[in-house]
Amino acid sequence: MSSAGAPPVVPTHSSYAETDLKYQHKFTIAWASILGFFLLISFPRLYASTRSGIAFKGFFGISESWDAKQYHALSVSRKTARKGGRIEAILNKASSMLWWTLPGAGVNVGQLLFLGGYIALVVSCIVVDASLVKNANRAGRIALAQLPIVFLFATKNSALSLLLGPGNGYEKLNLVHKWAGRGIFLGCVIHGSLWIKNHLDTETPILGQDKETTGIAAFALLCIIVLTSVLPVRRWFYGAFYNLHIVTFVAFFITVCYHTPEAVPWIFPALAFYGLDILLRMLRLRIKDALLVPCDKQMTLIHVQDCTDGWTAGQHIRLRVFSSGRVLESHPFSLLTAPPETTCVTAFPQGVNLGVRVMGDWTKALNDYATQTVEVLRKQEDEACLDEKKQVAMTSVELAGASKRAAFNAPPPEVPVQVMIDGPYGGCSIDLGRYENVLLFAGGAGATFTLGLLDDIVGRCVKLGRRNGEVTKRIEFAWCIRSFGAIDWFAPALMDIATMAASASSDLSLHISVYVTCLCNPEAVPPIPNCDVTIVRPSIYRVLIDLVTPPTGLASSSYNDIQEIPRLPSETADNGRPVMVATQTSSATDGKDETEVDVVFDPSVRNRLPWIGLGGGLAVCASGPESLTREASNAVARLQLVSGVRDLGIVGLHTEVFAL
Ligand SMILES: Cc1cc2nc3c(=O)[nH]c(=O)nc-3n(C[C@H](O)[C@H](O)[C@H](O)COP(=O)(O)OP(=O)(O)OC[C@H]3O[C@@H](n4cnc5c(N)ncnc54)[C@H](O)[C@@H]3O)c2cc1C
Numbered sequence: 001m002s003s004a005g006a007p008p009v010v011p012t013h014s015s016y017a018e019t020d021l022k023y024q025h026k027f028t029i030a031w032a033s034i035l036g037f038f039l040l041i042s043f044p045r046l047y048a049s050t051r052s053g054i055a056f057k058g059f060f061g062i063s064e065s066w067d068a069k070q071y072h073a074l075s076v077s078r079k080t081a082r083k084g085g086r087i088e089a090i091l092n093k094a095s096s097m098l099w100w101t102l103p104g105a106g107v108n109v110g111q112l113l114f115l116g117g118y119i120a121l122v123v124s125c126i127v128v129d130a131s132l133v134k135n136a137n138r139a140g141r142i143a144l145a146q147l148p149i150v151f152l153f154a155t156k157n158s159a160l161s162l163l164l165g166p167g168n169g170y171e172k173l174n175l176v177h178k179w180a181g182r183g184i185f186l187g188c189v190i191h192g193s194l195w196i197k198n199h200l201d202t203e204t205p206i207l208g209q210d211k212e213t214t215g216i217a218a219f220a221l222l223c224i225i226v227l228t229s230v231l232p233v234r235r236w237f238y239g240a241f242y243n244l245h246i247v248t249f250v251a252f253f254i255t256v257c258y259h260t261p262e263a264v265p266w267i268f269p270a271l272a273f274y275g276l277d278i279l280l281r282m283l284r285l286r287i288k289d290a291l292l293v294p295c296d297k298q299m300t301l302i303h304v305q306d307c308t309d310g311w312t313a314g315q316h317i318r319l320r321v322f323s324s325g326r327v328l329e330s331h332p333f334s335l336l337t338a339p340p341e342t343t344c345v346t347a348f349p350q351g352v353n354l355g356v357r358v359m360g361d362w363t364k365a366l367n368d369y370a371t372q373t374v375e376v377l378r379k380q381e382d383e384a385c386l387d388e389k390k391q392v393a394m395t396s397v398e399l400a401g402a403s404k405r406a407a408f409n410a411p412p413p414e415v416p417v418q419v420m421i422d423g424p425y426g427g428c429s430i431d432l433g434r435y436e437n438v439l440l441f442a443g444g445a446g447a448t449f450t451l452g453l454l455d456d457i458v459g460r461c462v463k464l465g466r467r468n469g470e471v472t473k474r475i476e477f478a479w480c481i482r483s484f485g486a487i488d489w490f491a492p493a494l495m496d497i498a499t500m501a502a503s504a505s506s507d508l509s510l511h512i513s514v515y516v517t518c519l520c521n522p523e524a525v526p527p528i529p530n531c532d533v534t535i536v537r538p539s540i541y542r543v544l545i546d547l548v549t550p551p552t553g554l555a556s557s558s559y560n561d562i563q564e565i566p567r568l569p570s571e572t573a574d575n576g577r578p579v580m581v582a583t584q585t586s587s588a589t590d591g592k593d594e595t596e597v598d599v600v601f602d603p604s605v606r607n608r609l610p611w612i613g614l615g616g617g618l619a620v621c622a623s624g625p626e627s628l629t630r631e632a633s634n635a636v637a638r639l640q641l642v643s644g645v646r647d648l649g650i651v652g653l654h655t656e657v658f659a660l
Helices: 015-051 086-099 109-127 137-145 147-152 159-163 170-201 210-227 231-236 238-259 261-284 361-391 396-409 444-463 484-501 540-547 626-642
Strands: 286-294 299-304 316-321 331-334 352-357 415-425 437-443 474-481 509-516 531-535 580-582 618-624 651-657
Touching: 015 109, 015 137, 015 159, 086 109, 086 626, 086 651, 109 137, 109 170, 137 147, 137 170, 137 261, 147 170, 147 261, 159 170, 170 210, 210 238, 231 238, 238 261, 261 415, 286 361, 299 361, 299 415, 299 484, 316 352, 331 352, 331 444, 352 361, 352 444, 361 415, 437 444, 437 540, 437 626, 444 474, 444 484, 444 618, 474 484, 474 540, 484 509, 484 531, 540 618, 540 626, 618 626, 626 651
Parallel strands: 437 474, 437 618, 474 509, 509 531, 531 580, 618 651
Antiparallel strands: 286 299, 286 415, 299 352, 316 331, 316 415
C-alpha cells in the first residue's frame, strides 16, 4: 500500500479561497437585500404605527402610568378595508392563497416559498463555481455566513421585530432562525463529509491534527444542537432544550474559532445581536406584586399590580413566578385585557391580567400552589372568625351558620406572590378597527389572546366612541372549550365586554358563540348577553361562511346592500342564561382538523348579527393549538377563493399559536 502522505492543506490564499470568500459575501448581500426588501414593504405599517404611538410602545417594558394617556389605535383610520381599491383587493386575494397550510407541514404556502428560496440560495452559493470534492471549504464558509441570520432571528428583543412593525415578534421570526440553523447544518455536513472522504482517500487519520479534531468536535456540538431541537424534545423537555441550546452554542463558537480563524468575523455580529437582546431584556424586566386566583384545577388567573402602561392588546409577556418552586422557568402568556384607558372589563383589576391554563409541569405547579394556599388561607380565616364567635358563647347551630357566613363573605380567593415579567412581545399584525366584520376564533386557553383583542376593539368603538375612525360593525367571538365549567374562567370579563357592546350608546354588534365538546354540567353556563352555547365543535370555514351570509329571508341580490337588519337576540332561559343548542356531533375535541370534525351543524351567527352588507372587509384572528390556527388559515384562503374579487373587501388574518 502506498504511503498516505500529509493531510490536504486548506488553501487559504489560493484562488479557491478567493472564490469562496466572494460567494460568502454574495450570500450575505443576497440575504441582506431580501431583508431590506421586507423592511421596505413594511415601512408604511411602521410609519403608521409610529405615528399612532404603538410601534415603540413597550420598548422600555411595561410601566405604571401616572397620567393616563389616550390610547391610539394602529390604523387611525387612514385607510379602511372598504376604501381599498380594486388593485389592493386583487393583491389581497392573491396573497391570501399563501395562507394555505398543509397538515403536518407547520408552515403555509408563503412561508414554504420563502424557505424554499432560502435553501436554494444556500445550496447555490455552496455549489456554483465550486470544486467541492477538491476543496470542501465553500460549504463551511456558507455555514459560517449564516451565523448572523441565526442570531438575528432568534433573539427575543431583535431590532427586526421593531422595524417590521406590530405583530412580528420573536415567535413569528423564529421560523427563519430554525431554517438558517438547518442551513448551517447542511453546510457543515457537506464540508465535514467531503473532508472525511478526502482523508479516507489519502488514508490520512481523521483525528489527531488540531484542525481535524476541532472540526469533528464542532460538528459533534452542532449535531447535539440539531438533535435537541427536534419537535418532540422541544415539546417534552423545553427547559432542557433551551438551556442546552445556549450552552452548546457557546461551546460551538469556541471550538469553531480554534478550527478556523475565518470564523471570527462571523461570530462578532452574532454576539452583538445576542448582547443587544440581553441589554434590552435587562431594561424590560420588572419584578412586581401579583395575585393568583385559581378558578378551578385547569385555570389560574394572575393579576399583576401597577402595570398600566407600555403594552397593547394582543401582546404577550414572559412570566416567572417566585413562589411555585420553579423560579428558573419563564413562560409566555397573552395579556387578557386591553390597557386601562380602553378596557371594558371592570371585573378584573386594571393592568396586566393573565389566564394560565394547566398544560404541563410548570402551569400545574402554579395551579397547585395557588389552590393549596387558598385552602390554607380560608382555613385560617374560618378559625379566626370562629374564635371570635366562641368568645360570645354561641350554640352549635349558630356556629355552623357563622362558619358558612364567614365562607360566603370571604374576599375572593387570592394568593399574593411576586413575579418577574419580561416583555411585552408580539402583538396582532392586523388592526381590527379597519374591518367592518371581525371573527375572533379561539380554542381553549387561546381565548386569552382573542379576549384581549375583543376588549380592545369594543372599548375603542363604544367606550372611546370610535375617535380614531374605527369602522368595525359586527363581531363574532367564537370559543371552543372542552367543558361548560371553562366558561367561568373568563365569564366576568366576557359579561363586561358584552354588556358594553349591548349598551344603548353602542352601534356595534357583538355575538358570542361558545362551542362545548363535552356534555357535562350545562347548568354552569353564566348569563352572558347575546351568547349562544352549542354542544359541537364547528368547522371554522362554516362559521366564516355563516358570518358573511345574509340572514335567512334576505334576497341574494341584496347581499352587498348596506341595509341594517336588526339582529335576533340570542335565546335566553328564564334565569337569563343562554339556551343550550345541542347538535349532532362527532367525537370532536379542541383543535381537531376541519376534516375530522365536519359535523352536521348549521351555525346561526347570520341571524344573530345585523346584516350590513359585504365589502367592508373581514378580519379573522385565531389562537390556540397549531391545528386550529392552521384550520383558520385554510378557511380564510378557501373563502377568498370562492368569493368574488371585491365581494368581501380586504381580508386580514392573524394567527397566534400557543406553542414555540
Ligand atoms: C405567544 C404565546 C402566548 C401564550 N399565551 C398563553 C396564555 O395566555 N395562556 C395559556 O394558558 N397559555 C399560553 N401559552 C402557552 C403556554 O406558554 C404554555 O402552555 C406553557 O408554557 C406550558 O408550560 P408547562 O411547563 O406547564 O407545560 P409543558 O408540558 O412543559 O409544555 C407544554 C407545551 O408548552 C410549550 N412550552 C413549555 N415551556 C415553554 C416555555 N418556557 N416557553 C414557551 N413554550 C413552552 C412546549 O411547546 C410544550 O409542548 C402561550 C404560548 C405562546 C407561545
